[in-house]
Structures are given as C-alpha cells and as structure tokens.
Amino acid sequence: MDINDKQKDKLREIGNIGAGNASNALSKMTDEKIDIGFPGIEVHEIRDIPEEIGNRSKIHSLVRVEVHVERNENESIYLGTLMLVLDRRSAKILAGHLLGDTENIDIEQQLTESEESALKETGNILTGSTLSAMTEWVDLKLKEGVPDIKTDMLGAVMDEILLKMAQHEDEALLFQTKFNFKKDLNSYFIFLFSRKGRNLILEKLSV
Numbered sequence: 602m603d604i605n606d607k608q609k610d611k612l613r614e615i616g617n618i619g620a621g622n623a624s625n626a627l628s629k630m631t632d633e634k635i636d637i638g639f640p641g642i643e644v645h646e647i648r649d650i651p652e653e654i655g656n657r658s659k660i661h662s663l664v665r666v667e668v669h670v671e672r673n674e675n676e677s678i679y680l681g682t683l684m685l686v687l688d689r690r691s692a693k694i695l696a697g698h699l700l701g702d703t704e705n706i707d708i709e710q711q712l713t714e715s716e717e718s719a720l721k722e723t724g725n726i727l728t729g730s731t732l733s734a735m736t737e738w739v740d741l742k743l744k745e746g747v748p749d750i751k752t753d754m755l756g757a758v759m760d761e762i763l764l765k766m767a768q769h770e771d772e773a774l775l776f777q778t779k780f781n782f783k784k785d786l787n788s789y790f791i792f793l794f795s796r797k798g799r800n801l802i803l804e805k806l807s808v
Contacts, residue, residue, distance in 0.1 A: 657756035
C-alpha cells in the first residue's frame with residue numbers, strides 16, 4: 602500500500618482537529634478532562650489488527666459506525682468503519698462517567714441498556730467530530746450510519762468487519778487515537794478504511 606508522508610501528515614491533522622473537538626464535547630458531558638491523544642496512521646495486515654489493539658480473547662465492547670460517501674441520490678461508496686473499542690473495565694468506567702453515576706460502577710457486570718446508549722452516543726460524537734474535520738480537507742459528502750454496539754471477545758467483535766475487508770485485500774489503513782483519562786481507560790478510536798474509501802481519500806489528499 603502506497604501512502605506518502607504528505608498524505609500521512611494531512612490525515613494526522615484531520616485526526617488532531619477531530620480529536621480536539623471530540624475531547625471538548627466529551628469533557629463537557631462527563632465534567633472530567635478527557636484528552637484524545639495524537640493519532641497514529643499505520644498500514645497493517647488485516648489479520649493482525651486485533652493484536653494491535655489488545656488481547657483477542659479478552660472481553661471488549663465495540664461501538665461501530667459505518668461511513669459512506671454519497672455520490673448522488675442513488676449511489677454511495679462504503680468509505681470505512683469508525684470504531685470505539687474499550688475493554689470491559691474501560692467501558693463500564695466511561696459509561697458511568699457519561700451517565701453521572703460513578704459510585705455504583707461494577708466492572709464485572711454486563712453493560713446495561715443505559716450504558717450501551719451512552720457509549721453509542723460517544724461513538725456518534727467521535728464520528729461527527731472526525732467527519733467534520735475530514736470535510737474541511739476533502740470535497741466529499743460523507744454520511745454516517747446508526748451506531749451499533751457489541752460486547753464479546755475482541756477477536757469476535759472485530760471479525761465481521763475484518764472478514765468483509767479481507768475479501769478484497771490483505772492490508773488496511775488504520776487511523777487510531779488513544780484516550781487519556783484520569784481513570785486510565787484502555788480505549789481506542791479507530792477509522793478502518795475500505796480499499797475504495799482509502800484510495801478515494803488518499804487521492805483527495807494528494808491534491
């Protein structure tokens with residue numbers, strides 16, 4: 602996969618703007634300081650992506666939002682999937698702070714419906730911030746889908762997305778940022794580009 606330094610720098614700038622906007626929004630929601638770290642732009646073998654995030658056999662919650670580029674009224678291109686990935690402890694802690702209930706966090710319990718809704722809203726905020734930053738650099742009409750959440754072993758929650766991409770290629774462009782929070786969350790926000798989506802974005806960033 603060919604990606605030059607100029608394109609990487611522009612992607613990082615998009616990530617920085619989106620992370621800053623999301624950080625401000627989440628900090629206001631939780632009344633806590635939440636920083637989102639400097640984004641990393643890397644190319645990885647698709648089969649190795651879960652190991653870049655954590656242990657495949659450990660329970661994680663994954664909020665995913667699919668993003669498309671609208672060409673016209675009847676045509677769109679699948680750009681990729683934005684994912685908020687948190688291990689069990691981090692998901693419960695972040696949800697508790699989002700809901701303003703930090704006294705009754707039990708990391709051994711499954712996520713409640715309210716906690717899942719709070720995490721999906723976080724995914725919405727992160728996605729909106731990232732896409733707003735991206736449209737400042739590329740002349741594309743981006744449309745986000747409805748957020749979905751799954752909790753299972755990391756390998757299992759990611760397999761559906763990765764298998765879809767593996768049908769077309771072996772490598773993927775991984776755009777990820779790390780949360781910095783006083784509770785030390787083990788969480789990542791990832792933009793996994795499809796082949797067509799990646800090529801389209803890189804072409805726009807080459808101009």
